Amino acid sequence: MEAADTQPHLDEHANELKPLSTESPAVEITIKFPPEQHTQTWTFESQDTFSHLVQALGLEFPEYDWSKSKALLEKRPPNFKKGMLTPSSDPDLQLSSLNNSTLRFLAPKSTTLDSLKSAATQAATMQARRALARSRFARLPQSQKKTALSDANYTFHTMSVLQHLPNPNKSLSFLNRLKEDPGIVHVMKKHEFSVGLLTEMDPIANTSASEGGVTRILGLNRNKGEVIELRLRTDRYDGWRDYKGVRKTLCHELAHNVHGDHDADFWRLCRQIEKEVERADWMKSGRTVVEGEFAPARDGEDEEEEVMDHGGWEGGRMFLVVVAVEGEVVKG
Numbered sequence: 001m002e003a004a005d006t007q008p009h010l011d012e013h014a015n016e017l018k019p020l021s022t023e024s025p026a027v028e029i030t031i032k033f034p035p036e037q038h039t040q041t042w043t044f045e046s047q048d049t050f051s052h053l054v055q056a057l058g059l060e061f062p063e064y065d066w067s068k069s070k071a072l073l074e075k076r077p078p079n080f081k082k083g084m085l086t087p088s089s090d091p092d093l094q095l096s097s098l099n100n101s102t103l104r105f106l107a108p109k110s111t112t113l114d115s116l117k118s119a120a121t122q123a124a125t126m127q128a129r130r131a132l133a134r135s136r137f138a139r140l141p142q143s144q145k146k147t148a149l150s151d152a153n154y155t156f157h158t159m160s161v162l163q164h165l166p167n168p169n170k171s172l173s174f175l176n177r178l179k180e181d182p183g184i185v186h187v188m189k190k191h192e193f194s195v196g197l198l199t200e201m202d203p204i205a206n207t208s209a210s211e212g213g214v215t216r217i218l219g220l221n222r223n224k225g226e227v228i229e230l231r232l233r234t235d236r237y238d239g240w241r242d243y244k245g246v247r248k249t250l251c252h253e254l255a256h257n258v259h260g261d262h263d264a265d266f267w268r269l270c271r272q273i274e275k276e277v278e279r280a281d282w283m284k285s286g287r288t289v290v291e292g293e294f295a296p297a298r299d300g301e302d303e304e305e306e307v308m309d310h311g312g313w314e315g316g317r318m319f320l321v322v323v324a325v326e327g328e329v330v331k332g
Helices: 008-017 050-060 113-138 144-155 168-180 182-190 243-255 264-280
Strands: 027-031 038-047 070-077 101-106 156-160 193-199 207-210 213-221 227-231 319-324
Touching: 027 050, 050 182, 101 182, 168 182, 168 193, 168 243, 182 243, 182 264, 213 243, 227 243, 243 264
Parallel strands: 027 101, 156 193, 193 227
Antiparallel strands: 027 038, 070 101, 207 213, 213 227, 213 319
């Protein structure tokens, strides 16, 4: 195997990456790895498998956990049906079947002891804050306790972001902005919505490809508010989606707290929530979470048309999805 136009730090692995023979035809695959801004054509032997490709990526980028990687086929050979490959499900796939294809890889960074210590520290801090909050609540007058209970009950009780992706604090700021949005706060109290977990969606884990194009999941509501998951990032992980667009998705998912199906009652409530959020939002400047943090859509990320999901789901997952045909059209 050989990486064409390889980086200088691959020299020490030259023996592992060179073809073992010159008799078999070469296989050329374009590898994209957005976190490292890597787009190059790699050359393999026809006998090599997908597992060999993943091993080569481990030599190129050792700080990532390639056993958990995913490969989206942006350019596929004729008659090749699969749109996503993983080391666990496709280790023996012959690379000859992927000749002249383009694979976009995404992989989490390897877990470190420092990240585990950080998580333990955050948990201890949260426990201390909860104890302080209980102490303060006990000293409140009865009238203020009623308001405080309303604030505590009708909200997003837990928020979670993907720590292995770049700048997780920006995603947390995004979720906090949604939680504290005056319009969202208003509808949560008015409709007595309680959401157990508001969390960030991993774009690559919720993206698939078919002959019709690329399917992108934008959001979900599971078990009428047990979990609401939102796609915050662009596909390349280098930017965040438009705030008001994500907020509108959240309004749609909140309506699924009451109605699972897209019937007339659902759409009536959904439109009502959207209008209530707009009326209560006195901040019309269109500010971003952090200045300049939103990246424009590129290379097939443009959305031509969006249609909302096919309903909430109880006991499983139902997603709001966008299917792209040389762009993006929505499908559930």
